[in-house]
Amino acid sequence: MKKTLLILSAFVGTFTMAQDCSELFISEYVEGVSNNKALEIYNPTGADIDLSQYIVIRYSNGSTSATPANAVALVGMIPSKGVHVAVLEKLDPAGTGQEAPIWDSLQARADAFYCPDYNSSNAFYWNGNDAVALAKGSIGDINNAVLVDLFGKLGEDPGEAWTSDFPYTGAGVVVTKDHSLIRNPGVLTGQINPTIAYFDPLLEYDSIPALITIGGQLYGNWDSLGEHTCDCATAGIEEQAVPAKVSVFPNPSNAEFFVNGAANYPTLVVVNSLGQEVRKIEKNTSAIVSFDLEGRRGVYFLKLSSTDGSTVTRRVIIK
Secondary structure: OHHHHHHHHHHHHOOOOOOOOOOOEEEEEEEOOOOOEEEEEEOOOOOOEEHHHEEEEEEHHHOOOOOHHHEEEOOOEEOOOOEEEEEEOOOOOOOOHHHOOOOHHHHOOOOEEEOOOOOOOOOOOOOOOOEEEEEEOOHHHHHHOEEEEEEOOOOOOOOOOOEOOOOOOOOOOEOOOOEEEEEOOOOOOOOOOOOOOOOOHHHHEEEEEOEEEEOOEEEEOOOOOOOOEEOOEEOOHHHHOOOOOOEEEOOOEOOEEEEEOOOOOOEEEEEEOOOOEEEEEOOOOOOEEEEEOOOOOEEEEEEEEOOOOOEEEEEEEEO
């Protein structure tokens, strides 16, 4: 009981009216079948933000307290008006059961992967009935973390998942299990009140099935990940403003990938999720360029720069 009071008092103590568009918030929550779990975080501010200042905490099955094992620190930078797609790190194609790999189509959307070992950190192992918090602070001092956004309700176990009825009774349609929830454009700040009376998932989110069936085949419904429409601004605007068609294939790749449409971009740089340069090509004139990242499994960003200063960024997954 003592720890519960500490956690709640820390959040309550920092509960003030948040200024619109001034702090990160959750823009999409993905609870897909098996291990397909992801969280998209949006930066509505006018400055790039170091994500190492933030942690994600899972409050399982109605819990109101958390330990370092329930949390994970974020990594990398999130650009102004941009998003960070955080995905559960299950990448072994031979994995089964609880170690089953996330689908390639979701891997391709990731900016970074988290929590490969449940016993070390279970922050990304939600299943539709767990509250998920985005907080500013450190894993080693969760009690003093500042709540930035909250998905779900602390202290409430909805059973299978939260539904469309509220206050919650369990009689409505399931919307937080096997679904993606996309934050409405009119939401300008996170939910920072940890003692909300009820959680209405459809008040601020649109709920879509995590999977769709096309021609009898199941596909991941992840197309909305990677950019967020918000009245603060539109995420991914830099990439959308460039008319050139640039494609990367195969993606995900085992090592080598090709860039098609690179003729107008003399400089191509591959950086890792921490912003460190790993490959660079200058004075390029070729329409198709190849990179080989053998032995470098992870998430990378390919940045193409033209002579007029415009840029294109593509996310690349090396399995």
